[in-house]
Amino acid sequence: MKARLARIAGLVLAGTLVVSTAAIDQKSKNTDADTSATVASGVTSALSGSLSDAAMGVAGVSGMDIARTAQGQEAVEEGTESAEAGVDASTSSAAAGVSAELADAATVASQAQDELTETESTEEQTESTEQDAAQQAASAYGYTNLGVANVEGNLNVRAAAGTDADVVGKMPNNAGCEILGVEGEWTQIKSGSVEGYVKSEYLLTGDAALARADEVKQTLATVTTTTLYVREQPNTDCAIVTMMPQGEELEVLEVLDGWVKINVDSDEGYVSSDYVEISTELLKAMTMTEIRYGQGVSDVRVSLVQYATQFVGNPYVWGGTSLTRGADCSGFVMSVFANYGISLPHSSGAQSNCGTKISASEAQPGDLFFYGNGSRINHVAIYIGNGQVVHASSPKSGIKISGAYYRTPVKVVRVINN
Secondary structure: OHHHHHHHHHHHHHHHHHHHHHHHHOOOOHHHHHHHHHHHHHHHHHHHHHHHHHHHHHHHHHHOOHHHHHHHHHHHHHHHHHHHHHHHHHHHHHHHHHHHHHHHHHHHHHHHHHHHHHHHHHHHHHHHHHHHHHHHHHHOOOOOOEEEEOOOOEEEEEOOOOOOOOEEEEEEOOOEEEEEEEEOOEEEEEEOOEEEEEEHHHEEEHHHHHHHHHHHOEEEEEEOOOEEEEEOOOOOOOOEEEEEEOOOEEEEEEEOOOEEEEEEOOEEEEEEHHHEEEEEEOOOOEEOOOOOOOOOOOHHHHHHHHHHHOOOOOOEOOOOEEOOOEEOHHHHHHHHHHOOOOOOOOOHHHHOOOOEEEOHHHOOOOOEEEEEEOOEEEEEEEEEEOOEEEEEEEOOOEEEEEEOOOOOEEEEEEOOOO
């Protein structure tokens, strides 16, 4: 019997330890407080009943009748079963609580992982969209890695990465280029037919280049026929202003139904949309290949041409005479010739009456080409040789170099006598 009681007490103690351990593991949870209370109550009841019944059983052995001893034994067995049931119930309750908490934690972790995956996916999509937009914007101007000149006047393009290298071209301010690579403080570029190196500090790249390009872009109409008539009005019944050769790029002012309104040296005209291609572009670099003059060209003519071309890229200002801050066509010519002691009036029409009239085939560097609307002269340019002229063209393009026959010359005049 004593051995029986000892076994019962050991069983009760083991149950108590199991339940206590489960309660301790879950004590930080609100639901475990209820579980611990339930377990403690069950164990206390079981211990009380079991020990009481056990005591009654011992007393029976000491002198009470066998029936009382049998009743005590039955009570002990019932207490044992009650204790075991309490332990099992409490343990199951604690395990259930732990399982529930683990399930909740797993759910939260799964949700967090889903949110992280969704965030990463969104960020990747955003980055991809931004890259696609940048590439599309740059490709709209004909470049895949766009650079834009950011300098007052012109940016020298050199044959190698160094200030001692030869100048092979010039990029006007806001001209675009393809970035080919970077070497220290220099960037290798290609713009138009010019390829070389520019100082990186004067070149916008990335988002800054795209933003600038969007501000300064120009819409051009490129002539696709041998000779294109420029008319006063958008119809074929009106007068012809001038003629443009194939490949000439014209500044577009407005696209109409079947016609394109263009800027012709600060004047307006209309061309048929059937014979031009419309595109959005940036200015390009200009080649500075050494000009080859014919025999008999004086040093003053060479010097005058070199002097005039250094202002390419500077602004056009109507009524202006400043070679740096801005000039119109006749103001540009007047100021260039004034540097060589030749006085000219500030009017293209008046300048056409100075000097000696010659044929275009006789022209030498430094002679003047005049253009107009019919017989009325409204524009002047300086011939620089090799079939080219330098002139203050329009507010959009500023001082630039063009083909001498980019429009039909009305008159050619020589004002330099030697």
